[in-house]
Amino acid sequence: MNRGTTVPTVRGRHALVLLRDEPDIAVVRRQLDRLGMGVTVRRPGEAEADGAGIDLVFLDVDAAPEVGGGWSLGECAPIVAVVGTETPSRLKWMLDREPAAVLIKPLRSAGLYTAVVVALHQGQRRRETDARIEKLEGRVRSRRTVSSAIVRVMTRYGLTEPDAFALVRRAAMQRRTTLEHVCAEIAGDGELPLRAGVG
Structure with a gap:
């Protein structure tokens, strides 16, 4: 880890669990409860889930054909x-969905906390990178606008x-x-919005 890296806080976060096997759901629910996380369980293929307020998603790769594109999980x-x-x-x-962490079935409590921490950390880094x-x-885009405006002023006024x-x-x-705002006006209508004249 980098010196500035901190372990993400887990308590108070909310997970959406999209698993189909009851034993796996029970393991995840029990462990997340212990960690102080909220849990919403949906079966793959059920009605569309709302991703609002969801910090983490457990996604059953074995249910891939059942998990349609209708899940609104949010970009983050x-x-x-x-x-x-x-x-x-x-x-x-699975790779097309760019997972932040992976767990192998059958699920056990061991490794679950690590997967949650790694996924939350990766999610935060992805948001910062975006x-x-x-x-x-x-x-x-701003530099292109500035360059275009400067060229127009050069041409217009020699x-x-x-x-x-x-x-x-x-x-x-x-x-x-x-400067960017003035250049956007110049690029838009070609006029230099100056109160004072050139020179």
Whole structure:
């Protein structure tokens, strides 16, 4: 583990258990109760489940044909895959769901806490990575907008790139807004929203 890594808190979390075998359900329910987690049990193939408030999903890979696409688990609910039959087709189905942890049947209480902690940790890391990617993609989009606006100002006013950038930056300061906002306006209508003239 990295020095900054902390073990996720389990108590107070809520798990959706999508298992079909009663002994497995009993093991998971008993262990999660001991850990202080809430549990909702649904059989694979039952009516659609709402993923709201679900922190973790136990998913029966052996019930793959019964688990349709109608489950609304949310993008951030990490999956603990529960595997009994290790066939390539079932494992492919499991991998397509990108599980954060795996348990092998028959389930026992040993290893279940570890799987829960690993899955919650991986889920948190996945959310952080997604947020970083979204932020970086926003920066890339912003840079494209800024570049496009600077080129328009250069062409329109016959300025060098540093002079066009300085002009746009001055417009942003005059309007007390961001450079990106002014560039988006320029890219949209081609006009430089300056109170002061060029030069």
